[in-house]
Structure formats: C-alpha cells, structure tokens
Amino acid sequence: MPVHDQGYRHYTGERTLHGRGWWVIARAGLADRLHERRFLGLLLFAWSLFVVRAVQLYIGQTLARGILFAPSEQTFQLFLEQQRLFVFFITIYAGAGLIASDRQSHALQIYLSKPITRNDYIAGKLLTLAIFLVAVTWVPAMLLLVLQVLFSGSLEFVADHPRLVPAITLASALQVALAVVTMVALSSLSASRRFAAMLYAAIAIFAAAVARVLQASTGHAEWVLLSPENTLLAVNDAIFGAGSDAAVPLPVAIGALAAVFAACIVILERRVRAVDVVA
Amino acid sequence: MIIAAEHLSKWYGHVSGLNDVTVSVPEGITGLLGPNGAGKSTFMKIVTGQLRPSTGSVRVFGEPIWGNPSQYRRLGFCPEQDAFYEHMTGMQWVEALAMLHGMSHDAAETAARHALDAVDLLDVGDRKIGAYSKGMRQRVKLAQAIVHEPQLLILDEPLSGMDPIMRRRTIGLIKDWARAGRSVVVSSHVLHEIEAMTANILLMHNGRVVAEGNVHQIRGLIDAHPHRVSIRAEQPRALAQRLLAGDDVSSVRFDGDAVIVETPRPDSFYARLTGIAASGEAGAVDEVTSPDDNLQAVFSYLVKP
Amino acid sequence: MTAPLFGPARRVFELTLGEMLWARRTAFMALAAGAPILIAILARLSVVNGTAVLTVNGSRIGTQAMFETAVSVLYLRFIVPALGVFYGTSLIADEVEDKTITYLFTRPIARGAIVLGKYLAYLLCVVAVVLPSLALVFLIMVPFQNMGPLFGTLLGDLGILALGLAAYGAVFLCAGVSFKRPLVGGLVFVFGWEPLALVLPGYLRYLTIAHYLQAGATGVASAIAIAAAAVVLSMRTIESREYVLEQ
Numbered sequence: 001m002p003v004h005d006q007g008y009r010h011y012t013g014e015r016t017l018h019g020r021g022w023w024v025i026a027r028a029g030l031a032d033r034l035h036e037r038r039f040l041g042l043l044l045f046a047w048s049l050f051v052v053r054a055v056q057l058y059i060g061q062t063l064a065r066g067i068l069f070a071p072s073e074q075t076f077q078l079f080l081e082q083q084r085l086f087v088f089f090i091t092i093y094a095g096a097g098l099i100a101s102d103r104q105s106h107a108l109q110i111y112l113s114k115p116i117t118r119n120d121y122i123a124g125k126l127l128t129l130a131i132f133l134v135a136v137t138w139v140p141a142m143l144l145l146v147l148q149v150l151f152s153g154s155l156e157f158v159a160d161h162p163r164l165v166p167a168i169t170l171a172s173a174l175q176v177a178l179a180v181v182t183m184v185a186l187s188s189l190s191a192s193r194r195f196a197a198m199l200y201a202a203i204a205i206f207a208a209a210v211a212r213v214l215q216a217s218t219g220h221a222e223w224v225l226l227s228p229e230n231t232l233l234a235v236n237d238a239i240f241g242a243g244s245d246a247a248v249p250l251p252v253a254i255g256a257l258a259a260v261f262a263a264c265i266v267i268l269e270r271r272v273r274a275v276d277v278v279a
Numbered sequence: 280m281i282i283a284a285e286h287l288s289k290w291y292g293h294v295s296g297l298n299d300v301t302v303s304v305p306e307g308i309t310g311l312l313g314p315n316g317a318g319k320s321t322f323m324k325i326v327t328g329q330l331r332p333s334t335g336s337v338r339v340f341g342e343p344i345w346g347n348p349s350q351y352r353r354l355g356f357c358p359e360q361d362a363f364y365e366h367m368t369g370m371q372w373v374e375a376l377a378m379l380h381g382m383s384h385d386a387a388e389t390a391a392r393h394a395l396d397a398v399d400l401l402d403v404g405d406r407k408i409g410a411y412s413k414g415m416r417q418r419v420k421l422a423q424a425i426v427h428e429p430q431l432l433i434l435d436e437p438l439s440g441m442d443p444i445m446r447r448r449t450i451g452l453i454k455d456w457a458r459a460g461r462s463v464v465v466s467s468h469v470l471h472e473i474e475a476m477t478a479n480i481l482l483m484h485n486g487r488v489v490a491e492g493n494v495h496q497i498r499g500l501i502d503a504h505p506h507r508v509s510i511r512a513e514q515p516r517a518l519a520q521r522l523l524a525g526d527d528v529s530s531v532r533f534d535g536d537a538v539i540v541e542t543p544r545p546d547s548f549y550a551r552l553t554g555i556a557a558s559g560e561a562g563a564v565d566e567v568t569s570p571d572d573n574l575q576a577v578f579s580y581l582v583k584p
Numbered sequence: 585m586t587a588p589l590f591g592p593a594r595r596v597f598e599l600t601l602g603e604m605l606w607a608r609r610t611a612f613m614a615l616a617a618g619a620p621i622l623i624a625i626l627a628r629l630s631v632v633n634g635t636a637v638l639t640v641n642g643s644r645i646g647t648q649a650m651f652e653t654a655v656s657v658l659y660l661r662f663i664v665p666a667l668g669v670f671y672g673t674s675l676i677a678d679e680v681e682d683k684t685i686t687y688l689f690t691r692p693i694a695r696g697a698i699v700l701g702k703y704l705a706y707l708l709c710v711v712a713v714v715l716p717s718l719a720l721v722f723l724i725m726v727p728f729q730n731m732g733p734l735f736g737t738l739l740g741d742l743g744i745l746a747l748g749l750a751a752y753g754a755v756f757l758c759a760g761v762s763f764k765r766p767l768v769g770g771l772v773f774v775f776g777w778e779p780l781a782l783v784l785p786g787y788l789r790y791l792t793i794a795h796y797l798q799a800g801a802t803g804v805a806s807a808i809a810i811a812a813a814a815v816v817l818s819m820r821t822i823e824s825r826e827y828v829l830e831q
Contacts, residue, residue, distance in 0.1 A: 038765075085776070093768055104682075194678060197767050198670045202616065205775060209662050210619050213654070218630040291828060327690050330826050346823060351692040360829065362683035364603065375599050379592070379691040423687065 021116030025124025030131060033094050042093060043136065046086035050140040053079055054147050061151040071148055073161055076141055077240040080171050081233065086136050087179055088204055095129045095183035096200065097193035099272065104191040112274040122184070122268055129180045138172035167239050174235065178228055178257065185264035188271035204229055224248055225256040232257065281306055281431055281462045282326055287335035289321050289486075296321035298486035300335070304464060308457045310473035311466035313483035319466040320359055322483070323435050326464070327356045339431065352380065355429035357420050359436045363408045369395060369419045370404035373426050380427040387426075394426040395419070397452065399445070413440035421449070425456070432456060434465040438472055450475050505529050505541040508548065508569050512538060514562035521561050525551050537566075545569075589700065592693035596701025597708075600675075604709045613667060613710065617717035620658050624651075624724040648734070651725040655741050659718060660797060664745055665778070667710050668752020669770035673760040675702040676822065677767075683829045696819030703757055703815055710749045715742050744804075748797045751807045754814035755793060761818045761825070 033039050053075070060069030102108045111121050145164065148157055158164065182203065187196040207227040214223035224230045225248065234253045236242075282304035289296040297318045311319050324330040325337055328344040328351070337344060344350055364372055373394055377387035395401045398418040403411070408419060417440045424432060434453070438446045453463055453476055467473050473480060474494070482490040512518045515538045519531045527544040542548040556564040604610050627650050676699065679685040688698050722731075722738050752774075759766035781788040782795060789795040793810065796803040 089768060089772065092771070093765075192678065192681070194674050194681065194767055198674075199612070201670075201771055202612065202666070206616060206619070206662060206666065209658065210623060213623055213658060214626060218626050220630075329686060329689050330828070348692050348694050351690055354690065356686070356690045358683075358686045360683045360686070362686070364684060366603075375602075376687055376691065379595050379599070379688070379693060381591075381595075381692070 021114070021120035022123035022127060025111070025116075025121060026127035026131070029098065029125065029128030033128075033132070039093060042086075042090060043132065046083070046090060046136040047140060049079065049082055049086075050144065053144055057144065057148050058151055061148075071157065073164055073167065073240050074242060076144065076164060076168055077171065077236060077242060079141055079144060080137060080168070080175060081236065083137050083140070084175070084229070087133055087175060088201075090132055090136060091129065091179045091183045092197045092200060094132050095180070096187055096197035098125045098128060098184055099187040100190055100193040100196045103188070104193075108272070109274045112272075118272050122272055125184050125187075126180050129183060130176055133176040133179055134172065137175055138169060141168045141172060163241070167241075171236050171239050174232060174239075174257070178232055178260065181261055181264040182228065185267040185271075188268055221248055222252075225252070228257065228260050280304060282337065282339050282464070283341075284322075284326075284337045285335050287322075287325065287337055288333050289318075289325060289330060290333045295486050297325070297332075300486075300488050302481060302488050302491055304462075304481065305479070306462045307479060308453065308463045308465065308477035310477050310480040311464055311483065312468065312470070312473055312480050313466075313489075314468060316485075317483040318486040319483055320435055321486075323356075323433050323464070323466060327351075327354060327433055352427065353430045355424035355427065355432045357424040357432070357434045357437050359439070361413075361416060363416065363419070365409035366407060368405050368407055369400055369411065369415075369422070372408060373404075373419065373422050376423045377426045382427070390426050390428075391422070394422040397425065398422045399448065414442055414445055417441055418445070418449075421452075430461055432461060432463045432465075434463065436467055437465060438467065438469070446472065505543045506545040506548075506569060508540045508542060508545070508552075508567065509534070510538045510540065510552070510564060511536055511566040512562055512564045518555065518561035518564070521555050522552070527551065589694060589697050592691075592697035593701040593704065596688070596693065596698050597705045598701075600702045600705035601708065604705055610709065610713075613671070613713050616663055616667065617713045620654055620663070620717055620721050621724070623654070623658070624721040628724050648726050648730055651722060654721060654725070655718065655745075656798075659714070659745055660748060660794065661779075663714060664748040665752050665774040665794070667714065668749060669756050669767065669774050671706050671710065672753040672756030673766040673770050675699075675706055675757050675760055676818075677760040677764075680827050680829065685827055686829070689827075695822045699757065699761065699818045699822050700815065703753065703818070706753055706757075707750055710753065711746050714745055714749060718742060718745060744797055747804060747807050747811070748793070751793050751797070751811040751814075754811040754818070758814045758818045758821070761821050 056069040057071060060071060099108070102111065112118065142165075145158070145168070149155055183196070183200050186199045186203075187193065189199070190196055208229050211223050211225075211227035211230055214226065215221055224234060231248075231253050234248055235250065235257065238250045238253075280303040282302075284300050284302050287297055287300040287302075300318075300322065311322065313319050321330065325332055326339060326344065328347065331345045339350055340353060342350055364375075367375070370388075370391055374384075374387045374391040377390045377394075378384065380387075382390060392401060392404075395404045398421050400415060400418050400422060403415065408416065411419065417437065421434070421437060424434065432453075437453075438449055441449060450472065453465060457463055457477075463476075465473070465476060478494050479492065480490070480494050481488060510518065515533060515536055519533070519538050522528050522538070522540060523531055525548070527542050527547040528540055529543055530541040532539050540548070552564075552567065555561055676685070679688065689695065718741060719738070722734075726734055756766065756770050759770055763769065778792045778794050781792045793807065796807040796810065799806070
C-alpha cells in the first residue's frame with residue numbers, strides 16, 4: 001500500500017556489539033593528534049626532563065659514584081610531580097576538544113547512531129587522552145628505572161625498593177586518570193573546546209592557588225581538598241612512603257579524589273547523549 | 280556589470296581554489312553552478328571580501344571589494360555554514376546585524392520584522408535560534424542577508440535544508456527580489472532549482488569557469504554533442520523511417536511509443552520534423568521534447584571527467 | 585583604515601557586551617572574582633577566632649597585610665592574567681571557530697572597529713567584575729580604622745588591576761587575532777614564562793607584563809603603551825589577515 005502506517009514501531013531486531021567500538025574511536029583520536037607537528041613537538045618536549053634525569057642517573061652511577069644524584073624512591077616521585085606541567089598542557093591541547101568538537105560539529109548524534117554504546121564512545125575518548133598522558137608519565141618513569149638498572153649493572157636498586165614499580169604505576173595511573181576524566185567531562189559540557197580548556201585550567205591552577213591561600217590564611221590544612229591536584233600530591237606522598245606531615249588523612253584525600261571522579265562520571269552520563277533538548 | 284573578475288586565482292597552500300577566472304556577472308539573477316569543490320564558495324567569499332585574491336582582481340559595483348567595507352552596504356551575503364549566535368532569538372539576531380549597518384534601534388527592529396516576515400519567520404522570531412529547525416535556520420540566514428535591502432545578494436546554497444514548499448516560496452522570493460531591481464548570485468548544485476530561477480548561469484568546475492551565459496545558448500554551442508529530441512508519435516516506426524532519410528539525423532532509437540533522435544543540426548532537423556508532422560505522412564505527432572536543452576545536459580556535457 | 589572607526593566600534597561593543605553578560609563563561613568570570621571574597625571572609629573569621637596562622641618572617645600577619653598579599657599574589661598573579669588569557673584570546677578566535685565572523689566581516693564596518701569594539705566590551709565586563717571584588721575584599725579584610733589612610737592605596741591597587749586587565753587582554757587579543765590556538769601559548773606565557781622570568785636575573789623580566797604592573801609610575805606608562813600597541817597591532821592584523829573557515 002502506498003501510504004504507510006505512521007504509528008510507532010518497536011525495534012524487534014537483534015542488538016549486538018560489533019567489534020570494539022571504543023578502540024575505533026580511540027584510534028581515530030590518536031591519528032588525529034599525531035598528524036599535528038605542533039603536538040608531536042609538545043610530546044617530544046615533555047620528554048626533556050627525562051633526558052635531564054637520565055643524564056643525572058648516568059653521572060650518579062659513573063662519575064659521582066653515589067655521592068651526587070643518588071637515586072631514591074623520591075627521585076621518581078619528584079619526576080612524576082615535575083611532569084605535571086606537561087600533563088597539564090597535553091591535557092588541554094589534546095583533551096579539550098575530545099567531546100566539545102563532536103558537539104560543535106553535531107557528530108555526537110552520528111556516533112551514537114552507530115552500533116556502539118555510550119560507554120564505548122566515552123571509553124574511546126578517555127583512552128585517546130590516557131595514551132598520550134601515559135606516554136609522558138609512566139613510560140618515561142619506568143624507562144628511568146630501566147636506565148638506572150642498566151647504568152648500575154645490577155638489579156640491586158629494584159630489589160632494595162620493591163614497591164617502586166607498583167608505586168610508579170599507581171601514582172601515574174592516578175595522575176593520568178584524574179586528568180583524563182576531568183578533562184573529558186569538562187569537554188562534554190560545551191561545544192567550545194576553548195571553554196572546556198578554560199574550565200580545566202581554572203580547576204587545575206586557580207583551585208590550587210585558592211587552596212594554598214586558604215590554608216595559609218586560616219591555618220586549616222583541609223583546604224587542600226579544594227584542589228584535586230594538591231590532593232593528589234598528598235596521596236602520592238603516601239604511595240611513595242614519603243612520610244608526609246599533611247594534616248589531611250589519607251582516606252579523606254582518597255575520598256575527595258573519588259568524589260571528583262564520581263562528579264565527572266555523572267557529568268559524562270548526563271551530557272553524552274544523542275539529543276540535546278533546547279528550551 | 281555588477282561583478283567583474285579578471286584573471287582571478289586563489290590558492291590555499293598547494294590547493295587551487297580558483298584558477299584564472301575571468302568573468303562578468305550582469306544584473307539580474309545569475310546561477311552559480313558546479314559540483315562540490317568547483318570553487319563556487321571560494322568565488323563568493325572573494326566577491327564578499329572575506330578572502331583576498333592570490334592573483335588577479337575582482338570589482339563589485341566597479342570598486343575593489345577587499346578591505347572596502349563601505350561596499351558591504353550594497354551587499355547581502357547568505358553563507359553556506361550553519362553558524363549563529365545560538366543564544367539569541369531570531370529577531371534579536373537579525374536586529375543586531377541590522378544595527379551593524381548603522382540603523383537606529385527602532386529602524387533595525389522594523390527592518391528585522393520585515394525581513395523575518397519575508398522569509399515566513401515572524402511568528403517564531405522570539406524563539407532562540409538554537410531551537411530552530413534546519414529550514415528555519417536557513418531562512419533566518421536569508422533574513423539577515425536582506426534586512427538592509429542590499430542591491431546585490433550573494434546566496435550560497437540558500438535552499439539547503441528547506442522543505443519543498445519553502446523551497447518554492449524562496450525561489451519565488453528570489454525572483455521577486457530580482458524583479459524589484461536587485462541582483463542575485465545564487466549557488467547550488469541542484470540543477471532544477473537554478474533552472475527554476477534563471478536561465479543565466481555561470482558553470483564552474485575545478486576552479487575554472489567552464490561556461491557562462493544563457494543556458495540555451497550554451498547548449499547550442501556544444502556542437503560536439505548532438506542534440507537529443509524525443510518525439511511521441513502515433514506511428515513511431517514510420518516516423519523513424521522518414522527521419523532517417525535526412526542527413527541531419529545521426530541515430531534513432533525507440534523508447535515505448537517515443538522515438539529518440541540524435542541530431543548534430545537541430546535547426547535543420549526541427550524544420551524537417553515540422554514538415555513531416557504537418558503532412559501527416561507518418562501519423563500524428565503528439566509531443567516533441569528535448570531532454571537535452573536543459574541545465575542537466577549542459578552540466579553533464581561540460582563537467583564530465 | 586580610512587573607514588569610520590568609533591561609531592561602528594560602539595555598535596560592535598554593544599553587541600559583544602550583550603553576549604558577554606549572558607554567556608556561561610561570564611558566570612565563570614564572576615566565580616573567579618568571587619573566590620577572593622570567600623577567602624577574605626574566611627580569613628577575617630579566622631583572625632577573629634584567633635586561628636589564623638599566616639606568618640611572614642616568623643611574625644603572624646594581620647588581615648591588612650593579608651589584603652596586600654591577596655592583591656599581589658591572587659589578583660595580579662592569577663586572576664588578572666587568567667582573565668586576560670581566557671577572554672582576550674577568545675574575543676576573535678571564538679567567532680572564527682564558531683564561523684560567525686562571516687556576519688561581522690560582511691557588514692559595512694572596518695575590521696579594526698570590530699576588534700576595538702570587542703576589546704572595549706571585554707574590558708568593561710572584566711573591570712566591572714574584578715574591581716568591585718577587590719573593593720569588597722578591602723572592606724572585609726582591612727580594619728575599619730585603617731580604611732581611611734589606606735583608601736589611596738586601594739585606589740592605586742584598583743588602577744593597577746584595571747591596567748593589568750587592559751594590558752593582558754590586549755596582548756592576548758593580539759594572540760587570538762594572529763594565531764589559531766592562542767590559549768595554550770597564553771597559559772604557557774602567564775603561568776610558565778612570567779613566574780620564571782621574574783625570578784631570573786637580567787633583562788628577562790622586561791619580557792613580561794607582570795613586571796610593569798609592579799614597577800611604579802614608569803611601569804604604568806609602559807603597561808599603557810603595551811596595551812595600546814597591542815590593540816593597534818590587533819586592528820592592523822585583522823585588516824590584512826584572511827580567515828579560512830573550516831568546512
């Protein structure tokens with residue numbers, strides 16, 4: 001018949017997940033960024049501290065013979081903390097537009113009309129940024145450890161510091177996860193990647209400054225919880241056994257970070273949808 | 280001539296957008312036609328002063344357009360991109376852009392109302408643009424192009440996203456604007472829409488102007504391609520036999536009760552056909568059409584790879 | 585630029601002001617300026633309660649000194665540069681990214697007037713948000729009996745903040761007009777380069793804006809000159825630059 005029934009028809013077909021959609025999205029995101037020379041330059045520059053540290057380790061093992069540049073667990077903790085600057089810039093550069101650009105070009109609807117789930121989409125976006133950040137945190141830190149072993153010619157250092165590998169892994173994972181989840185969540189809030197970048201910079205820089213000022217002026221160390229970055233530093237102290245004298249108990253710091261993660265997940269759940277209702 | 284381009288070229292790095300274009304656009308409606316990537320939008324952006332020519336020159340109303348903002352009083356541009364200040368209502372947006380033309384607040388409001396009314400958006404003028412459908416967004420773009428009553432309208436794919444009824448209305452609007460003395464340059468790759476608006480076309484391909492002028496004249500000049508004529512007749516085979524007797528027919532085939540003829544000399548052929556039809560020696564001739572004498576055929580012949 | 589400037593700039597100013605006042609990012613601006621007020625309240629309460637521990641050279645400092653610290657550390661080193669980077673870079677760059685710049689460029693107004701109008705709207709918005717914030721912090725933190733003698737200092741601080749907003753905004757407006765991704769570079773300049781250059785010996789400090797905001801009368805004159813030059817450069821750059829919008 002020429003005129004079809006206009007009534008609602010329920011989908012009766014089968015739904016299967018075809019392949020790994022999250023990897024397809026991540027791969028596309030990686031390829032996008034890796035084509036930009038400026039970004040490759042930034043990634044390369046992020047390894048500059050690694051080169052400095054590697055030279056220090058070499059000097060410490062050969063010329064100074066343990067007098068200067070003797071490595072310890074805190075060497076690696078400090079390295080990861082110093083990489084925060086590069087993590088910040090790479091997160092903004094590569095992460096601000098992850099979902100914002102899709103929203104701006106109305107590509108979100110197209111993605112979510114394919115046989116991938118919302119979780120696939122979000123996971124793919126998270127993985128894109130996570131890979132870049134792991135490449136400038138965990139990878140160089142582990143490589144420094146490998147270099148230390150190579151330069152010293154023995155596994156003594158690793159044996160003497162058995163928790164170093166899990167500590168580096170856990171600290172990097174936390175650092176990367178915090179940056180990735182926060183940035184992707186903020187990216188989903190707007191169709192402007194610049195606005196997402198501004199929000200992230202405000203949270204990272206401004207919150208840290210406000211927290212420090214409040215700590216100093218009121219004498220209450222709990223204000224550190226205002227800044228996810230500073231809270232992470234307190235957690236890192238515990239991970240590396242640095243014996244921090246921070247007044248914030250570790251469970252509270254972990255709880256604060258968990259709250260940030262939870263808030264970001266709620267934002268992603270609410271914002272990553274195929275349809276936007278405009279009043 | 281409203282627009283005069285001389286040896287106009289535009290490069291984007293190593294990619295050529297326009298390639299040695301020399302063309303004059305007369306008053307009235309001109310259809311800018313070409314496949315995607317032909318250079319239509321580049322040409323329009325240069326004519327509206329957004330891009331600077333890499334070489335050559337372009338004059339609008341006899342004056343250079345790049346860096347000459349006073350000329351924009353006489354121009355109205357409807358761009359292809361779907362970009363707005365989404366938080367504004369249609370009325371606010373058109374009014375704000377009208378005020379940028381130097382109108383007072385009250386004059387801008389009146390002009391915005393007229394413009395929105397012309398594109399049938401007055402009743403939704405107080406709704407945010409973010410809530411508009413695709414067709415409404417296209418119409419509000421048209422409204423901002425006409426609000427200051429320009430002499431020349433440059434419309435880049437203005438019918439995109441419109442439903443058939445609104446397309447028809449907009450085509451009518453464009454023809455009304457031309458009748459009121461405005462010139463319009465309108466681009467599209469939907470051929471029958473251009474045909475409905477004007478016979479005066481500028482055909483572009485690969486950054487070059489392939490043909491310009493009246494579509495029928497252009498067709499007549501394409502000697503390399505025989506004209507096809509479709510004749511529906513009572514006795515198609517008898518008619519075909521008569522037609523094949525002349526030297527102005529290169530091929531004949533049948534399509535139902537129609538005879539499809541290819542002729543390299545249409546004038547001579549039509550004269551003979553008239554004689555055959557009048558004499559009745561091949562039965563009654565019901566219909567004669569030329570599927571060729573239209574924009575599609577011109578487009579296909581000239582733009583074939 | 586022979587076309588009229590100030591009339592068209594005023595129209596662009598009005599359009600941009602309307603947008604900025606109701607945009608989400610301006611709420612963020614207000615939040616950034618409100619944080620010091622919150623800090624001031626908490627600091628004042630902690631002083632009243634006797635729990636404040638901020639010390640300088642071993643001596644506990646009062647709220648007046650805290651106010652001066654807030655001006656130099658929080659406002660001049662964070663809020664003012666951050667607002668300059670965030671909003672200055674986005675004035676033109678946002679229009680280009682959103683592809684709405686076409687509508688401005690096809691109006692009979694000089695491109696330089698567009699830049700000038702947007703810059704003035706930015707300046708009015710940030711000054712209207714930040715300066716009252718500082719005034720409120722002053723009222724909260726400075727003891728009442730000291731407010732009279734310190735009023736001149738407050739006026740000076742307000743002037744410096746306004747100048748800082750003008751200078752940073754102008755410089756990053758120039759970056760936004762000239763470069764495709766000015767925000768990251770701006771953040772590197774403000775939070776990477778400036779803190780470093782200010783502590784290094786030699787002439788490197790002259791390559792920062794923060795130096796001129798802290799350098800007295802000559803610094804003020806230099807900062808005004810930097811702001812004016814950056815705005816003029818932005819106006820000239822946009823007149824000659826092509827913006828190829830991504831399809």
